[in-house]
Every structure is written in C-alpha cells, then in structure tokens.
Amino acid sequence: MGRYVIRRLLQMIPVFIGTTFLIFFMVHALGDPVNALFGDKAPDPAVAAQIRAQYNLNDPLWLQYVKYMGKLFTGDFGTTFSGDTVTHQLATAYPITLKLTAVAFVIEIVFGIGLGLLSGLRRGRFADNGVLILTLIVISIPTFVTGYVLQYLFGVKWGVFPATVGDNTSLSAFILPGIVLASVSLAYVARLTRTTVAENAKADYVRTAVAKGLPRRRVVVNHLLRNSLIPVVTFLGTDLGALMGGALVTERIFNIHGVGFTLYQGIVRQSSNTVVGFVTILVIVFLLANLLVDLLYAVLDPRIRYA
Incomplete structure (x- = not known):
C-alpha cells in the first residue's frame, strides 16, 4: 500500500x-x-x-x-492589482467555503446514501417510486431557483434558518446554503446508491449470507451496502472538489464571501493571479480526493489489493 x-x-x-x-x-x-x-x-x-x-x-x-x-513552491501566490496578496485572499475565503462544503458533503452522504439504500431495498414499491420522483424533481430544478425558494421559505417567511450568512460563521448559518449546494449531488448519490444496492441484492454472496442466518442488519451493512458503495465513493471523491468550485451560485444567493464569490470577482476584474491561485488549490483538492477514493476502495472491498 x-x-x-x-x-x-x-x-x-x-x-x-x-x-x-x-x-x-x-x-x-x-x-x-x-x-x-x-x-x-x-x-x-x-x-x-x-x-x-x-x-x-x-x-x-x-x-x-x-x-x-x-x-x-515558496507559498507566494502573487499579488492582485489592488495590492492585496492572493495568499491573504485564500486564507480569508477558503475557510468559509470549506465549512460550507463540509456541511453540504455531510448532508449529501447521509441523506443521499440513506435514501438510495431505502429505495434499493424497496425496489418497485411506494418508497422507491417516491425517491425516484423526488430526486428527478431536484435534478430538474436549477440551483438558483432552489436556493431562492428555500431562502424565502425557511429564511424569510418561517425564520427557521438565517436568510443570509454575511459575517455569521456559525454552523447553523451554513445549514440552509449547505442543503442548496448539496441538493443536486444528493439526488445523484441517491439514484446511484439505489441502482447498485438493487443490483447487488440479487448477488450470490447476499443470498449466502441470508441462508447462513445472519441478521438482516448485518447482511445489509456489512455485505450489501459495503460492496455497493464503491461507485458511490468514486462519485463523492470527484464531487468534493466540484462542491468547492461550484459554490458560486449558492454563495451569491446567501451572501457568502467564499471561494466562488472571490473567483467571480477575479474573473470580472481579470485578476489573473487570483483566478490561477484559487483554481490551483482546487486542482490540489481534486488530486487528493481522487487519491483518498482509491485508498477507500481497499477498505470497502478486501478483494482489491495494490501491488
């Protein structure tokens, strides 16, 4: 290894x-x-x-x-035309986006895999059809529409969550934008999990585990779900960087001054050092995420071995 x-x-x-x-x-x-x-x-x-x-x-x-x-390689990402260092911009914007991405990623994993597992185990039933319809609706609606609707309902009308983030960096302020950011990816994770679980439920090793009298929970978690998560983990690894780089719409709606907002300002002002510096960090995130995905393969499937 x-x-x-x-x-x-x-x-x-x-x-x-x-x-x-x-x-x-x-x-x-x-x-x-x-x-x-x-x-x-x-x-x-x-x-x-x-x-x-x-x-x-x-x-x-x-x-x-x-x-x-x-x-x-010395840690100098250059200076903008306004005299601000890109390193200072990175230190200001990335912690905010990392917090938003972490919230969105947890929501995506928990609810995406949970709904997909529920749908896959009840294939063809009411729960399965409900999950398929719900995820299709989420995928079909543009993110900015979902963002504005949820912001108005849960932030302005009902007051469940803060309508905008601004200088509020508490975890509760990132829940609503985290839901918006994770919504489309969550739908894809649910549908992908549903497909792999439904296919692996018919596999011989699952029937063998059931025939041996193992508890249903152990069969589902240790055998069925574990082997079904390999393609899901692949998607999650690539989606981690996409969440960080694709938060522009969400950050604009909820007034979050993170990576997406700073990148937008850099593109408008043609601040090449800002754009290149921020995207360079995103490239590193993608590379490390792909490495982590490959290492998780061996954890999920003991048959996978690396020379």
Missing part, C-alpha cells in the same frame, strides 16, 4: 503541472489584464508599462508560468 501511495503521488506531479499550465494559459488568453483594469478609459502608457513590468506581463507566457511556479 505504501508503494502504491508513493506511485500515485509521483503521478500527480505531471498532472498538477499540466493542469496548472493549462489554467494559466487560458486565464491569460482572456485578454490584456492591464486594459481591463482601466475599463473604458485608455491607460497612461507609463503607468501601463510599469504595471506590466511589475507583474512580468512583458515576458513570454511560458516564462511567466515558470516564474509563477517558482514563487508558488
């Missing part, structure tokens, strides 16, 4: 370099950030030249990337 982890970590290096270079190239291909900084006004040539020299914008793109990566 140790050699497998080391090999996977080494495989992440070219993936990380290739992904960050592609992001760096696409961000800088959007246009001249100096002209975007001044908007409709023509920039003063001397000031524009000074800014380009300060941020190495006169260098070829590959040289800009090399300099950026050199600073990156």
Whole structure:
C-alpha cells in the first residue's frame, strides 16, 4: 500500500503541472489584464508599462508560468492589482467555503446514501417510486431557483434558518446554503446508491449470507451496502472538489464571501493571479480526493489489493 501511495503521488506531479499550465494559459488568453483594469478609459502608457513590468506581463507566457511556479513552491501566490496578496485572499475565503462544503458533503452522504439504500431495498414499491420522483424533481430544478425558494421559505417567511450568512460563521448559518449546494449531488448519490444496492441484492454472496442466518442488519451493512458503495465513493471523491468550485451560485444567493464569490470577482476584474491561485488549490483538492477514493476502495472491498 505504501508503494502504491508513493506511485500515485509521483503521478500527480505531471498532472498538477499540466493542469496548472493549462489554467494559466487560458486565464491569460482572456485578454490584456492591464486594459481591463482601466475599463473604458485608455491607460497612461507609463503607468501601463510599469504595471506590466511589475507583474512580468512583458515576458513570454511560458516564462511567466515558470516564474509563477517558482514563487508558488515558496507559498507566494502573487499579488492582485489592488495590492492585496492572493495568499491573504485564500486564507480569508477558503475557510468559509470549506465549512460550507463540509456541511453540504455531510448532508449529501447521509441523506443521499440513506435514501438510495431505502429505495434499493424497496425496489418497485411506494418508497422507491417516491425517491425516484423526488430526486428527478431536484435534478430538474436549477440551483438558483432552489436556493431562492428555500431562502424565502425557511429564511424569510418561517425564520427557521438565517436568510443570509454575511459575517455569521456559525454552523447553523451554513445549514440552509449547505442543503442548496448539496441538493443536486444528493439526488445523484441517491439514484446511484439505489441502482447498485438493487443490483447487488440479487448477488450470490447476499443470498449466502441470508441462508447462513445472519441478521438482516448485518447482511445489509456489512455485505450489501459495503460492496455497493464503491461507485458511490468514486462519485463523492470527484464531487468534493466540484462542491468547492461550484459554490458560486449558492454563495451569491446567501451572501457568502467564499471561494466562488472571490473567483467571480477575479474573473470580472481579470485578476489573473487570483483566478490561477484559487483554481490551483482546487486542482490540489481534486488530486487528493481522487487519491483518498482509491485508498477507500481497499477498505470497502478486501478483494482489491495494490501491488
């Protein structure tokens, strides 16, 4: 297992370099950030030249990337045009989004797997049809519609949860936006769990466990659910990074100044250092999540062994 982890970590290096270079190239291909900084006004040539020299914008793109990566390994993600360091922005935005993502991820796992297990064990019955209809409705409705409806009902009309987060970083303030953020992924997890549980319920090892007289709870948890979670864990691993990067709509609705909000501001202002720095962290999250998923395979299925 140790050699497998080391090999996977080494495989992440070219993936990380290739992904960050592609992001760096696409961000800088959007246009001249100096002209975007001044908007409709023509920039003063001397000031524009000074800014380009300060941020190495006169260098070829590959040289800009090399300099950026050199600073990156020292913990320097660059500086925005306003003088704020990207490291400070990361330290401000990521803890907020991490808390939101953690709440959404727990909701997705608990309710997604729970509903999927209930539906898979009662395939063709009322509970199964109810779960399928409910998840289809959730998938069909855009996230911003779900967000505004839940915000109005539970936040404004009934007052169950805070309508907006703002400076309130308590756990209760993130429950409602966490539900909105996790809603679509929860529906996919429920349907995927339902499919794998329904298929594995007919497997020989399940019939053997039942024939041996094992308690139903042990059969479901230790045998059926454990083997059914492998494709679900794969989806959850990739969805973890997607939750962090795709929180833009949710953060805008509930006034959360996290990763999505900061990325949006960076794209609008064409702050390349902000966009590249934040997306670089998201790439690392995706890589580590995929590594964790591969390690969980061996925990869920003892037949899986790594050389």
